[in-house]
Amino acid sequence: MEALLALGWEGWLSLALVALSFVLFLRTRIAPDVVTSGALTVLLVTGVLTPAEALAGFANPGMLTVAVLYMVVSGLTETGAVSWISQALLGRPRTESGARLRLMLPAAGLSAFLNNTAVVAIFIPAVSDWARRHRLALSGLLIPLSFASIVGGTCTLIGTSTNLIVNGLYVERFQEAGFALFELAWIGLPLVITTLVFVMLTARWLLPARAPAAERFEDVRRYTAEMLVAADSPLAGKSIEAAGLRQLPGLFLAEIEREGQIMPAVSPQELLAPGDRLIFVGIIDSVVDLHRIRGLEPASDQVYKLGGPRQDRCFVEAVLSNKCPLVGLSVRAGGFRGYYNAVILALSRNGERVQRKIGDIILQAGDTLLLETRPEFILQQRNSKDFLVVSQLGDEHPLRHDRAPLAIAIVIAMVALVALKLVTMLEAALLAAGAMILTRCTPDRIARRAPDWQVLIVIATSFGIGAALEKTGAAALLAGATIDLAGGVPWLALGLLFVAAALLTALATNNVAAVLLFPVAVDTAALMQVNLTPFLVTLMVGASASFATPIGYQTNLMVFNVGGYRFGDFLRIGIPLTLAIGVTTVALVPLIWPFHG
Incomplete structure (x- = not known):
């Protein structure tokens, strides 16, 4: 008391x-x-x-x-x-x-x-x-x-x-x-x-x-996307299932094009080969995830003709209006990349798959496009008559897979410094964060927004x-x-x-x-x-x-x-x-x- x-x-x-x-x-x-x-x-x-x-x-x-x-x-x-x-x-x-x-x-x-x-x-x-x-x-x-x-x-x-x-x-x-x-x-x-x-x-x-968000939606836009198995891809020689290409929610592999031959109804045990063109159909979040998988790259080589490094670009969703001058033309014939400095990665039309390669698709008013472009595109086209809607997909952007070994090495070095008691955990973390930014493993704008x-x-x-x-x-x-x-x-x-x-x-x-x-x-x-x-x-x-x-x-x-x-x-x-x-x-x-x- x-x-x-x-x-x-x-x-x-x-x-x-x-x-x-x-x-x-x-x-x-x-x-x-x-x-x-x-x-x-x-x-x-x-x-x-x-x-x-x-x-x-x-x-x-x-x-x-x-x-x-x-x-x-x-x-x-x-x-x-x-x-x-x-x-x-x-x-x-x-x-x-x-x-x-x-x-x-x-x-x-x-x-x-x-x-x-x-x-x-x-x-x-x-x-x-x-x-x-x-x-x-x-x-x-x-x-x-x-x-x-x-x-x-x-x-x-x-x-x-x-x-x-x-x-x-x-x-x-x-x-x-x-x-x-x-x-x-x-x-x-x-x-x-x-x-x-x-x-x-x-x-x-x-x-x-609590179910993942992707499982709570049934009536969603279905995008068609094309990816290539890179020549030096670690996925080459692996089965579809072992490569993790059947686990993305709301996405399925519709077919594989190999040396001019179409392989529909692909088996999960089918082995991937360098140069395979993979046709996916699914929701936009999973389509974006495809571009974050090491060893896959966009089927369109137009991506690599855009200016600046890929890490500085972003993913944008845009809906074509009937005022767009490219409506009625194919993606390739209309020169979409040169006209807008943006590349079409995937396309959705009335929730259904379009049975053509993206370059051969005839654009129509109302088509929803997943684009890879620079952030300036949003400012330039947001009020344009060519598009009904233009919006960036959060902070999603292509990854730099070539820097992955370096990023892992930095983390291992951070752990080693602490384990050997050469520096404190805070000091080691500061050194590692600085190294990540200096080596461009992460852009400074991303690093600044990283803390929760x-x-x-x-x-x-x-x-x-x-x-x-x-x-x-x-x-x-x-x-x-x-x-x-x-x-x-x-x-x-x-x-x-x-x-x-x-x-x-x-x-x-x-x-x-x-x-x-x-x-x-x-x-x-x-x-x-x-x-x-x-x-x-x-x-x-x-x-x-x-x-x-x-x-x-x-x-x-x-x-x-x-x-x-x-x-x-x-x-x-x-x-x-x-x-x-x-x-x-x-x-x-x-x-x-x-x-x-």
């Missing part, structure tokens, strides 16, 4: 704002960054936090590292290296459960040695592309990706910042060697297995199943809210009250320490939980006259058990928007997983590191 009275209005306000934020996350559709920004504003205006304390999260190295990693990943995306990664690590799943297993195993393995934020940042675009090709719902994959990266980090001392912080506090206080690099694997590996088994068994019921500012604002403002909990004593009150319930039973104290750590990491961040509960863990072990190690390991795991909320860990925030999740999605699967991790930890840790001896 005395502790409650001593808390003060500042502490109660901090707790009330955290509780209100949770209610808003659960019961409304207000964006998370708006909620956390509002809470931080109240703490600043009421004087609970100084401006420096409130804004410290915006200069936090962890938050800045996430921001810069988005730029690094844009280099992988812009060069098509993402598809290399997905093919090499993820393969071709036969079921949705198989897809989750293929994803979680490499994510957990890499996170044991790499910063898990970097692992998730690299995997998100690869998984998005992979899910689209295999018609999988992202909502069933990205939460498992985040969870696997989190639990994988518990396997080694360097796997997560939480382990490093607790180990550093121990070394500083007791002047001892601390934990060995792989010592935590004794508990980390069972936790990885627990997480994998839990997700595989319960995902069907606990994860949301909603995610970054939530991370930065959450640091401020966590600082308020710490400054006002609210966090210490919660932790202390939980531990006091244990009495003199070490096993119960261990369980309550895990609960306190998991609760704090859900309310604030994993690092705040580790720092605040470290002295509590030390004092508890001393009062009970038992070995400290079980309590430190439990604290590491509990502070990393950020499964129940999207704001508990930055990898959860990174997948939150991309996967189309709601706050309750994390609660539904995260709370029982946290309980499973807690039971496994409390049961095994005292057996591996005994209380006595």
Whole structure:
């Protein structure tokens, strides 16, 4: 009671704002960054936090590292290296459960040695592309990706910042060697297995199943597009299915033209050959995806006669009007490229396939064209009488596949620098982002737009809210009250320490939980006259058990928007997983590191 009275209005306000934020996350559709920004504003205006304390999260190295990693990943995306990664690590799943297993195993393995934020940042675009090709719902994959990266980090001392912080506090206080690099694997590996088994068994019921956007539309425009298998294409010699050309949603391979011979009704096992002309019919998003596949190139050589590098061009959708001077002429005879400085990549007419090569098609009013051109085309033709509609397809543009090996090499160098402890993760990410821009793996305009500012604002403002909990004593009150319930039973104290750590990491961040509960863990072990190690390991795991909320860990925030999740999605699967991790930890840790001896 005395502790409650001593808390003060500042502490109660901090707790009330955290509780209100949770209610808003659960019961409304207000964006998370708006909620956390509002809470931080109240703490600043009421004087609970100084401006420096409130804004410290915006200069936090962890938050800045996430921001810069988005730029690094844009280099992988812009060069098509993402598809290399997905093919090499993820393969071709036969079921949705198989897809989750293929994803979680490499994510957990890499996170044991790499910063898990970097692992998730690299995997998100690869998984998005992979899910689209295999018609999988992202909502069933990205939460498992985040969870696997989190639990994988518990396997080694360097796997997560939480382990490093607790180990550093121990070394500083007791002047001892601390934990060995792989010592935590004794508990980390069972936790990885627990997480994998839990997700595989319960995902069907606990994860949301939201269909990809392409599957929600039936009456859509059907485009006809022609692609060539390049002479040096890595797809040559592969079957249609193995090349991934049957997995794009809303798209099918109508026929292949090879040495003047037409092959209709193509078998999935048909082997591709250099020079094959592939005729596809499908929705526009998948047609655009064709131009992002390494080894395929537009069948029209007119593409390479446009001025400037392909990476500086864009994809535009335009509808011909009856005033267009080329109506009634074939694409080739009318000289479309020379007239508009644009190349027709695909054409849609009344939702049906046009049975001709694109160059031979007679243009008609109302034809919808997918064009590759320069951005200036939109300004020049938007109000032209030649077109009824002119619109750019988001920020879609051709990729530079020739730079993919360079982009991958830059990422490997970034990881190596961190692994060898030559630079910090932030420094390595800054160097890698600069290298991506200087080598033209990603244009500077793309790199500037790469960061997800909603995610970054939530991370930065959450640091401020966590600082308020710490400054006002609210966090210490919660932790202390939980531990006091244990009495003199070490096993119960261990369980309550895990609960306190998991609760704090859900309310604030994993690092705040580790720092605040470290002295509590030390004092508890001393009062009970038992070995400290079980309590430190439990604290590491509990502070990393950020499964129940999207704001508990930055990898959860990174997948939150991309996967189309709601706050309750994390609660539904995260709370029982946290309980499973807690039971496994409390049961095994005292057996591996005994209380006595």
